[in-house]
Amino acid sequence: MIRSALEAVSLWAIPVLLVGIPLAGIIRGVKVYDVFIEGAKDGFQVAVRIIPFLVGILVAIGMFRGSGAMDLLTNALRPVLSRTIIPAEVFPLIVLRPLSGSGSLALATDLIKRFGPDSLMGRTAATLYGSSETLFYVLAVYFGAIGVKRTRHMIPSAIVGDVVAALVAVAVCAWLF
Amino acid sequence: MLNYIWFGLMAIALVVAAFNGTAGAVTQGAIDSAKTAVEISLGLIGIMTLWLGIMRVAEKAGLIALLGRALRPVSRLLFPGIPSDHPAIGAMIMNVAANMLGLSNAATPFGIKAMEELQELNPKKDTASNAMVTFLTLNTAGIQLIPATIIGVLAAAGAKSPTAIISTTIVSTLCGALAAVTTAKILQRFFPE
Numbered sequence: 225m226i227r228s229a230l231e232a233v234s235l236w237a238i239p240v241l242l243v244g245i246p247l248a249g250i251i252r253g254v255k256v257y258d259v260f261i262e263g264a265k266d267g268f269q270v271a272v273r274i275i276p277f278l279v280g281i282l283v284a285i286g287m288f289r290g291s292g293a294m295d296l297l298t299n300a301l302r303p304v305l306s307r308t309i310i311p312a313e314v315f316p317l318i319v320l321r322p323l324s325g326s327g328s329l330a331l332a333t334d335l336i337k338r339f340g341p342d343s344l345m346g347r348t349a350a351t352l353y354g355s356s357e358t359l360f361y362v363l364a365v366y367f368g369a370i371g372v373k374r375t376r377h378m379i380p381s382a383i384v385g386d387v388v389a390a391l392v393a394v395a396v397c398a399w400l401f
Numbered sequence: 402m403l404n405y406i407w408f409g410l411m412a413i414a415l416v417v418a419a420f421n422g423t424a425g426a427v428t429q430g431a432i433d434s435a436k437t438a439v440e441i442s443l444g445l446i447g448i449m450t451l452w453l454g455i456m457r458v459a460e461k462a463g464l465i466a467l468l469g470r471a472l473r474p475v476s477r478l479l480f481p482g483i484p485s486d487h488p489a490i491g492a493m494i495m496n497v498a499a500n501m502l503g504l505s506n507a508a509t510p511f512g513i514k515a516m517e518e519l520q521e522l523n524p525k526k527d528t529a530s531n532a533m534v535t536f537l538t539l540n541t542a543g544i545q546l547i548p549a550t551i552i553g554v555l556a557a558a559g560a561k562s563p564t565a566i567i568s569t570t571i572v573s574t575l576c577g578a579l580a581a582v583t584t585a586k587i588l589q590r591f592f593p594e
Contacts, residue, residue, distance in 0.1 A: 264454030346558075384581060392572060392573040
């Protein structure tokens, strides 16, 4: 019930907003089309301004993934992981999640297919993928759009959040499934 | 920090490539990623233009300020120092709400608009303000009511109940968000603005 209600909201949200917001404008006496054009003018510059930031971040991550450093790290940490609740198979997914959206989706899909979509491992992989966003993409896009270069405590705070989300995901799945 | 992480990722790649003999894959990774980055950016032009236009209408109609005032208790707690009727608050709420519904296409322009508004209040333009970091930690935590992408993958793989992971995802993402925002609030005094 709740799920279908949420799905309906997701489906209708965009068309309702696209009509509802200008409707509110008309009621308030706003020249909606003129104001829309004035705001929309910045769209191109913003998108283009992000390019250098995104190229820089994605290239570094692409090189890191291409080298096979991920497998090296997983193998090196295997003995340590076996003493924790984290299965060694999902460890690369936990590390890759903040670095690469497409990369972690490919990894999660592979785990789901290999262990089965209803298995504990498959569901853990799905939960891990869904439980956070790609940190370095967010960093490049949002700070890039306004030209902020010194990110201060952003990365450590987000990594703490990602680690907590990953540990909770593994624990909750092990407990529930 | 980003300087060291950026250089570190590439340096590790080079060293590992020397041992693994994967120099070709590293080169390919660099070239493909550069192309993907530009495609992502250019792909944003259309939706960015659309939502920035709609956002301006919402602002002029007073809807953004209304949204900010409605959620004043939350915004006071998370973003002290930003007036609750400031357009930044409304844009941040729109971004979080769109992410929750899984409307990532709309969420990105709202988020960028929020960052632009926060930048106007920011005294040092090349340095992140406390409000920016709090907002982005909330954003990267990725609070989502229905993780549609991965449910799609589960369903395509023939899962009997692909939506079983909704509850586990919500619990872990909320714990992550709480931890991230709390850490940001604690750490902000150790990183001078």
